[in-house]
Amino acid sequence: MEAAAAHLYDDAPRVIIWEMTRACALACRHCRAEAIPHRNPEELSTTEAFALVDSIARCGNPIVVFTGGDPLMRDDIYKIIEHATERGLRIAVSPSATGRLRDSSLLELARAGCERISLSLDAADAEIHDNFRGVKGSFERTLAGYRSAREHGISVQINTTIARFNHLDVDRIAEMLSELDIALWSVFFLVPTGRAERSEVLDAAETEEVFRKLYRLESRLPFGIKTTEAPHYRRYRSQRIASMPPRERPTTIEPPWQRVPAVGDGKGFVFISHIGEISPSGFLPYVCGNVRDADLLDVYRNHPVMQRLRRPETFEGKCGVCEFRELCGGSRSRAYTMTGDAFASEPTCVHKPIAFAAAV
Template structure:
């Protein structure tokens, strides 16, 4: 037992600098649904052609004006898709957002458009970061998931080029039955290629993802513990894995007591494979990257290719449209967003959970499985108040 006091929650889990009821930390815009890939999990069910109803250039610039209207510090603005490079005006839009003072990131697909020229142009236009998806440690595994041969090599080349150009690179990995036993190898790849951040996306069964086999809650728990372990040697986070924040608090409490977490066989297998790969050897991070306390509608907002405003791209309930009503008003006053920011409205075990104010479960997953965005996250293994020895120390 160490005499060092338990770190305050504010150091273990970050909160945005401004109240999330007032402004989001992150705005994601689906620039287009056009994409030549056929990814097994795609929430957008992307296709080859751009929609005639997607926001045109003038409407896209108006959207960025609406984001800037939240005031400084502006939300981080991510242009995703589909494949954003399917828009011929992408570079112009990045430059416009940058001119407003927005921090702009781009999330392209691993397609033939992921070229040095295109990456150079978006960097020169002001983009500060790039996020790419890696769902397998080898070409065979990744390309099978993405539905097109050659995607792995294109992604790896684009990743290396982006780093050479000075762009920060985040790597996203969909945690599904397909990638489950490859996660340690993917982690080793991410560390070797020096990504800024590795994000484990815990599958939401929506779009094409509804056809994929889900993990059990216990497997999800083991994956979250493995991501926590990886955080000692590289920066890690989760998408739609809000219970990672609970794991961080519990693991810190256990470490302060000199105890180990209780994990399952999947965690043991992933840890053994990681050890065999030397993942945890060498330089360790001086400070862990604390997860950010944001979730659907609470610090996070998604704008579709047609301007529909939803709490998340994985929670397709529209609160309104930016062509009809300013994003600031939608985010601050819509009943849907207000309900998602009130943890007292959560139902089931999420409503009873001692971590509901810092976790709250995936509202997207609750909606996808039950049709109720305030229902309990069906893929969370934690039973409220049943593991007192793993509760945080007094803060």
């Protein structure tokens, strides 16, 4: 299985995150992009954006997310979405909860072909959420944007950043979201880069406790749960299922050795910056090329950093010998931001691999 898994994501990315701009009116405490009020004149032009869409279309049928900053800060966003839709791409947009998130803009997104938007809710309490996002009224704008999106037939994903300020409120946030008609809850475990403070990152024990809550919530919520920058939740989930009596295990769940390996940085996943830089992740400092003078698919397939990120057996520390390394692989972004080495062990994982424990 491991040999086959090693090549599963070699051919093309499954998920492409495109940072349309770094301009944004919010001042979120965790912002990776350290967003700025105005657009950068070096951003990809409309013509360059159309060319990039054509390049992405040659990657097969990936999920494409237009993010930022705030992608609604680009006046040509609807034209770009329309072009992408015409090329057969599935487009999701991650707008910020500012004055630009109006009913009219959501109607335009729907008309252009946007299938889904992702909105952020980081607390069940408006004051806590607004404080984290840096702008009063962000909570209510988010809910208004959600309502408009659903009215116009756009599905909604809710993103929640989990950090020290809110990790004890996971159940309250889930209860609030259960009253909404959302397609997916994406739970992002903080990576300390940009404006994010390292002191806000959960330790391994706290992370495991949040995993416990999410696992319990999975069967109770009317929507799916996906973790972001926490592939070790797959390890936790697999262990919990394996510990159940065989007759009680979900029949739809395969054993770890038969499951599809995790998509991760450079491994089925690629990030394109507002100025066209190609990276395995928006949280990693590796610039592997630029769409202005390099082919996206060629960079993804052949750059040495991308290739190594798809080979977890080359990772250092316990992640490199872990029995769950294909299923999980750890957050390479968090490893880099907290240790300086993208190939080091995941810093927030409690698991002690059998081979690692035997070696020490």
